[in-house]
Amino acid sequence: MIPKLELRNLSKSFQTNGRNIEALSGISLQVDAGEFVTLVGPSGSGKSTLFNLIAGLLEPDKGEVWLDGQLQRERTGNFGYMPQRDLLFPWRSVTDNVAIPLELVGVNRGAARERAQEMLVHFGLEEFGGSYPSALSGGMRQRAALLRTILTEQDVLLLDEPFGALDALTRRELQDWLLEVWQEYSKTLFFITHDVEEALYLSDRVVVLSARPGHIVEILNVNLPRPRRPGMIARPDFGQQAAVLLKALGIRD
Numbered sequence: 001m002i003p004k005l006e007l008r009n010l011s012k013s014f015q016t017n018g019r020n021i022e023a024l025s026g027i028s029l030q031v032d033a034g035e036f037v038t039l040v041g042p043s044g045s046g047k048s049t050l051f052n053l054i055a056g057l058l059e060p061d062k063g064e065v066w067l068d069g070q071l072q073r074e075r076t077g078n079f080g081y082m083p084q085r086d087l088l089f090p091w092r093s094v095t096d097n098v099a100i101p102l103e104l105v106g107v108n109r110g111a112a113r114e115r116a117q118e119m120l121v122h123f124g125l126e127e128f129g130g131s132y133p134s135a136l137s138g139g140m141r142q143r144a145a146l147l148r149t150i151l152t153e154q155d156v157l158l159l160d161e162p163f164g165a166l167d168a169l170t171r172r173e174l175q176d177w178l179l180e181v182w183q184e185y186s187k188t189l190f191f192i193t194h195d196v197e198e199a200l201y202l203s204d205r206v207v208v209l210s211a212r213p214g215h216i217v218e219i220l221n222v223n224l225p226r227p228r229r230p231g232m233i234a235r236p237d238f239g240q241q242a243a244v245l246l247k248a249l250g251i252r253d
Ligand SMILES: Nc1ncnc2c1ncn2[C@@H]1O[C@H](COP(=O)(O)OP(=O)(O)O)[C@@H](O)[C@H]1O
Pocket: 014, 015, 016, 021, 023, 041, 042, 043, 044, 045, 046, 047, 048, 049, 050, 212
C-alpha cells in the first residue's frame, strides 16, 4: 500500500545572526491513510519547522515530501494546516472565519458562508456563527479554528499544538471532539503536542523527536482500543507506554 504521506530524509538549518542552527536532521516517516500520528519533542526540537516543511511554507535543505505516492514540489495548499498560533481574524464573525478556506479556493462568499454555516450546525456551534472571536472562550475559538482547517477539504491535516493553551477540562473535551471529527471525516491526522498523555490518548502512533537538531528517537505503536475513553489513562498499560515516551524524551519517571 502506498503511504498517504511520506517524508524522506528531511533536513533543515536556519541562518540567524551569522550562526547556523540545525533544526531538523534526517527525518523519514511514512503515515498511512486514516492514521492518527502524533509528534512529541522538547521545545525547539523542530516540530513546527517540520510542519512548515510539509505544508510548503519552508523548503528543506535536503529531503522530499511525498503525498499519495507523488513527490510534492509545489505543495502549498495540499495540506490542511493549523499553525501553532493560529488566529481567527477578529474582524470576521465565526461563520466568516470558518468560510475562509473555501473563499481562498474561489468559492463565492455566499456559498462559502452557507457551507460554513452547515458545518457549524453539524458541530452544534450554530449559535456562535454570528459572534466575533473576542466573544468566545478559548475552547470555542480552537473549535472554530479546527473547523476552518477541516473545511480546506484536504485529506491530511497538520495540527500544531491546537490545545496547548486550554485548561485541562476543555482540553479533554476537545480531544474527544477531535477524535469524533477525525473518524467522521476519515482524515489522516498529523498532530503536535508536548503532552505525552494527550499523545497516547489520541494516537495510533507517537513519534518522538530528540532535542535540536531534531531527529526521530522513538516510534511507539499505541496499544489501546478505540474508541478511546477518558478512563483509559488510568490503565497500567497506559502508564507503561507513557514511561516509554518519557524515557525517549530523556525525562526520568
Ligand atoms: N524562521 C526561522 N528562522 C530562524 N530560526 C528558526 C526559524 N524557525 C525556527 N527556528 C529555530 O529552529 C528551531 C526549531 O524551532 P521550532 O520548529 O519552532 O521548534 P518546536 O516547534 O519543536 O518548539 C529553534 O531553535 C528555532 O529558534
